[in-house]
Amino acid sequence: MEANLELKDIITIASPIIKSFVDNIITPKLDILRKKLEKKGKLKSFSQIPFEKYFSEYYHRSFKKMSIINTLTFNNSQKLLDDIYIPLTIRNSHNYKEIYKIKEFPKALSNEYWNILITDTAGMGKSTLMKKMFLSALNSNNGIPLFIELRRLSKNKSILEELKEQLNSVNNSINDDILFELLNDGEFIIMLDGYDEISLNDKDIVTSDIQNFISKTSKNKYFITSRPEKSLASFGNFQEFRITSLTKKEAFELLRKYDNRGTISTLLIKKLQESDLSNINEFLTNPLLVSLLFTAFEYKNAIPFKKHLFYRQVYDANFESHDLTKGDSYIHNKYSKLEIDDFHRVLRHIGFMSLKDQKIEYTKDELLKFIDDSKNFCTGLSFNNSDFLNDLLKTVPLFSQDGNYYRWTHKSLQEYFAAQFIYLDAKSRQENILKKLYKSPNLEKYINVLDLYYDMDFKTFRNIIIYDLAKEYNEYVKNNYIQKYNDVDPEDIILRKELLFLRKFYLFKGEKEVPDEKLDEILNKIESIENVNGFHIDSIFVESPVSENYFGILMDHSKLNLLDLLFQKNNIIIKKISATEADIPNPMLDKNLQNYLPLELNDDSSNILNSKENFNILNQFIKYFMLPSYIVSNTEIIKVYEEIENSVKIENNIDGILDEL
Template sequence: MTELNDSIAVKDMISAASPVIKALVEIFVKPKLEGFRKKYPSVDLTKTYIPTEEHFQEYYHRTYKKLAVINTLVFNNSQRFLKEIYLPLTLSSTNDEKIKYQINYYPQKLCHEYGNILITDTAGMGKSTLMKRIFIDIVDQNIGIPIIIELRRLNKDKTIITEIQEQLNSINKDFDSELLLELLSEGGFIIILDGYDEISLTDREAVTSDLQDFIAKASNNEFFITSRPEKALLSFGNFQEFRINPLNKKEAFELLRKYDHQGSVSALLIKKLQEQEMSNIEEFLTNPLLVSLLFTAFEHKQAIPFKKYLFYRQVYDANFESHDLTKGDSYTHDKYSKLEIDDFHRVLRHLGFSCFKLQKIEFSKDEILKLITDSKEFCAGLNFNESDFLEDLLRTVPLFAQDGNYYRWAHKSLQEYFAAQFIYLDSKEKQNSILDKLYNHSNIEKFINVIDLYYDMDYKTFRNRIERSLLSEFKEFVENNYNHKYTDVLEESVIERKEISFFTNSFLFKATQKDKKHPFEAGKIGKMLKSFSKKNELDEGGFNGILVRPPLFEFIYAIHYQNSKTTLLSLLARKKSNYIKGANHSDIENKTMELHYVFEKEYYPEKINDDIKNPFNTKENFKNISEFLQATKLNSYIIDYGKGLTFLEKIEKSIANEEADDFLVGDM
């Protein structure tokens, strides 16, 4: 693997890329711009600042270098060629897991099949790295005209078309947005929109509306959107959604070897990971980011941390204590701020939480310096210069990166680690209020990584605030729903229905035709879903997630409105909570299921509820409906009725005992 300690290797790489960039502009960009100029012979396009062939060529040189040479948190922010450490990732359709594509190059078949691709997954699964790899291959293989946009740059005052123009021609700010949009709408572009989840919540509605309008007007192009799971993504209904498959052990070990030049550190680490007692950290090996953090942590201390937040702490320690090998192992960079390791960590905790509250990872220099000033004021007793602290973040403790006039966290999950540490160590009497606010937030899925990290830092408080609230809601639901005496329906079937209906409102509708490829994107089904979704998002309050799943009954589909809190069930399943179980999907696809009901109207959704008169609750239908609901739910985890209520009792008893215990305030 090439270490890029100087610019020679980078210059060689750019020199090698220059011919393919020139060819791409000649083959695709030049004819398009010439045709566009002929279309508007009376308009002087040079004075309206429409990007030229030279602008595209400069854009591809600049962007190719930016994407092909990456700064890695794993190696103390030193540079590596992306191609050398990239591990091919596999995408699976969320509608049909049998549809899989391994991505080592531009996925031409996938794009031609679906046109618009939405890639959603949790923190650290490699979404942005995947987009970089695709962009580079489009250029290398001369496939089309790629444009990549980091969506965190957009806000209510900055549209997608403005950002595209700035990327293509950053010098001239005055341009004709309508003409540029018309150029893009002619097609031939491959537009990558990376990091939807990084758009500020305050700007989300305006940016989403702008993106939808842009995609509709430029629909002749291929689009990629990447994001962590977000309910707002439901508005991009004409995108086919894919998830990134977890790494298997073989892939994780190969990634470790790539980090280490196939060397001794990775060999020793892999040997340790194959020992029996390491089986409890297998979850970490499925996530590319956590694999990289594991390597860094092990390289620093020759020890394997067993909790996710310890990975981040050891990565922080490794960066803070990093040695300059060119000056001997004993030389450690002095810190501009003169802060010690724990004091620096203390400031970062407040900074991380401040950025987390803003839901931003990228800032102007004035913005980030203001946040550092606020953190300095919070951390009484620490004296340092804000500019020196920022310099440390960029140079000696490189947890931030500079991109032109922007300063950003090296990875969003780093910000989330420090935010979780702040809640745990610094929030004091506000701690319970913060956790309650996270639990009850309508966008809880945006905070799930912080909640995940906090679970490992302070499980007792997590249990007393978040699990207690979750199970209390579950108890209230099961006590107030499906309590009728359903005719000849077994009690276990009723309990099963309670379990699968918690946090979910479900509807069934009947269609008259079945399109195996894109059943919900056009025609009567698509129109029905659009109007029905809009209506019920208002009616259902917090139930904002809509999901349509393929039928098990012929031509009958399910729509599920799922509360955002269902993301907690997946988290608790990963933590192996004994009251979380998987929905029963066993052999469901091979079953012959019959629904004894005639729908009053086609394309008219009818609600599943606990009404004893509801025909879905008859003896003939009750169990089949329950199995159908389980098989079609997006979140495949549910709370076990008996174990969930038992665990809630255990929590309540523990809290009562703690309140009665006078150990801390008794005689001394």
């Protein structure tokens, strides 16, 4: 059956599934609640709310919304999720042997861990995964799924208000107390998608609201998706999983799904199999980049080897797209009458300014304001703001409309145009902008922008950001671990510098089962000191590899996000940590050491952790504790620092010569 016919029939397909779900799951649950409320004398207010009707309408809307996805690969046209979904694999962040392949709702996983956090970088399929799980839960009666897009929450809109709006968008007849009564009975699977998309200005208030909501409705199962960011540490009772990279076989299968094993995917896969993939391996591990690869190849029959070129070719393909329903020769005229490069210029400004706001979804008035501001910035261009908005939705569909909201089709598009703005339009402010992004305490919010910029303008990236990192490391090694450490191998001292650059490590002794109140007391004490310096707790060793009585706390600086980026770029100044799972000896500590007293691993030679007996043991401990992670290479980063300094001197000399002309 043709895809467009299947889309028309989606409600017909959904109706018997939803009717069965409401009859067998929702109605019995509501009957139990009615009896409970009758005893409390609250039945009248409950009886006035047609919950069965609300849930039925909600699941009809949601089934259609979740089953159909818009993708840049098809010029933002609609496709059935099941037609292009390949099962993604998630892995426990703290137990790499625990993996789940998500073909349907992961019942075993949700029974093992009621609160689950799924994190990964841009384009790894977090939202698609949640939609697949939502539909599967609805089909299999594994619970009562509710889906909340967290970008909709703000200091003016709570999670409860959003949930009420989803269940009953016509009027606000649902009473808060009654809804809490319903949720308090459990059985719900509440999926909170896109924590990283909450506006930065509202993040603290919204996070507190989410935590309060989860606490009050703790009998339910929760899933949260997000890109990695430090504020996720506030969800300490969630078990974190990460989406694993696609295998080459999975990437090829995804390509085949895009044209139903047609000519384009066959030719593209053949070219990929014949090519040296060393420059493109990164793109084959990421579902979004695989889709962009397909679009770019379909447009030009060429494989771009830089990420930003992917986005440019996708933009060009969308701008110059043919309407196949009207023949290959028909190209949509643009409402704004702008040419391709001028339209790109306006989008660059919109991308950068909206990135500053840390929002990807807007009301119509908000988006028109962005368009108007960008028109004023782009001197020499004239167009109607509403025409430009129509282009964004229809002829160059990089935005999509969902009710009263307008959003970037994918967050990474916003980041691409923002990076292009810095590269092409920022001019004299370029260095200041890049430094602000790199030194931001919320660097993880901008890491994808820097990732894209790295390939656009490596020389500037190297001379500003890599140089700043290398300079900071150079200062660090000059001022740390310079004391005399008796009989400690010099190589161990260098390794310690590499391990603890931009990190803090604490060790404490305790009982086999650490009481929550004791752990909270330790963490609060450490955080009160270190947060001022930009460090945040990355992980806690609950089960120590050295002894059941010793525990570790690792704190990361936000700049460590850059190390991950540089490693993915195969930059020589970064290396991956390697460690074995073999038993690590116990550190030789004072037997009378007080329990739950955290010891900082600093460079004090008199610190017992730096003794001859303990120095190497603690290095092994930290390495094991940090897996998987990356550290700077002492030799390479110092070499690069000197190279950049020399190149800057040469350029300054050339500038001096030019000044004399």
